[in-house]
Amino acid sequence: MTINVNPDLRAYIDPLTEDEFAALERSLLSEGCRDALVLWGDLLVDGHNRYGICQKHGIPFNTTQNKTFQSMDDVHLWMIDNHLGRRSVSDFQRGVLALRKKEIVAARASQAQTRQSSVESAESDGAAQSESEPPLTREAVARAARVSSATLGQIEKIQKTAAPELVSAVKSGVISINAAAAVATLPSEEQVAAVAGGKKELRQAARQVREARLPPKPELEPPPSDATPDQVEIHRLMQLLAELTDERDQLKKKVQHLTIALAEARGAK
Incomplete structure (x- = not known):
């Protein structure tokens, strides 16, 4: 039986990682090829990795035709x-x-x-x-x-x-989707440099992008020279409120960064 492999079709889905491919090979060697390869005529549609491993080791396999394809x-x-x-x-x-x-x-x-x-x-x-x-x-x-x-x-x-290097980093789990989307707004050469710097550099780049998006802090105008005591006190309270608001926003950002870092650490396990 002739089976044709279309390179574009094989590459349509992201390839297995080395570990995934090795695990599949061990499974086929110990248990055989239990799932049939899917064909459209003589064109291989599903089972490219299984087909390659079976060919390499002489493992028998079955095929099935999908007759719904037009x-x-x-x-x-x-x-x-x-x-x-x-x-x-x-x-x-x-x-x-x-x-x-x-x-x-x-x-x-x-x-x-x-x-x-x-x-x-x-x-x-x-x-x-x-x-x-x-x-x-x-x-x-x-x-x-x-x-x-x-x-x-x-x-x-x-x-x-995103630069190809950044896309690869997302696929491999080095950086989260959220952080990669932020880094992707940088010029291509800066993206590549961040990827080359590893996880820490990528997180720092994403953090800088997010912080740059924050609106500038409004500055309070000083009270007039002839301000009344009440006006001076109101200005002081407004300034204190602005400082507390800024402190709250900084804490929220820290929580966000820690949440992202925790998610990335869990994804790397």
Whole structure:
């Protein structure tokens, strides 16, 4: 039986880490290949790692045909939905996959609309409309990825503006999505330098970006020279309130930074 491997299709989903690949290889060697490889004709759709390991060690395997595929978009959507349901996929990976799904569905809807506008009969209009898929809202995409809408927005920002080195750091868990989205607003060379500096440098860069976004502190005008005692006292109290507010904001920032650092430390375990 001929099985064709499409390099682009194989690379469509992030590859396994070295540890994950080694664990899969040990499992196949000890238990055999229990799950069938999914094919579309002779094209391998799911099971690229298993197929490579089985070929290497001469391990028998089974295949199954998915007869629902009509196009490569169908294949991509199936691969996305298949991986979105896996526990081992990180929040960032799920977000990227869900955003890809949104792009495919949007492109299909646009194509269907173009076809619909070109037909002349009402029957053809109805047929074209039935091919169109409902657009995916941001909330629906976030639910598919099992992340919040805010996190999904941060993933989009990372995809659009992050240097490749920063993206790799997010994928490997060196930096959180939240912190990476902040660092991604820096010039590319500064992002690369922060990644090269390791976790501590990345956290510092993210902290500086967040602090730079804070609005400037309003300065109180001194009381006039002919101010009454009551006016002087009001000014003193307002100044004290401003200092206490600033102290509160500083404590809130420290709590936020500690929360992020704790989440990153837990994710690294």
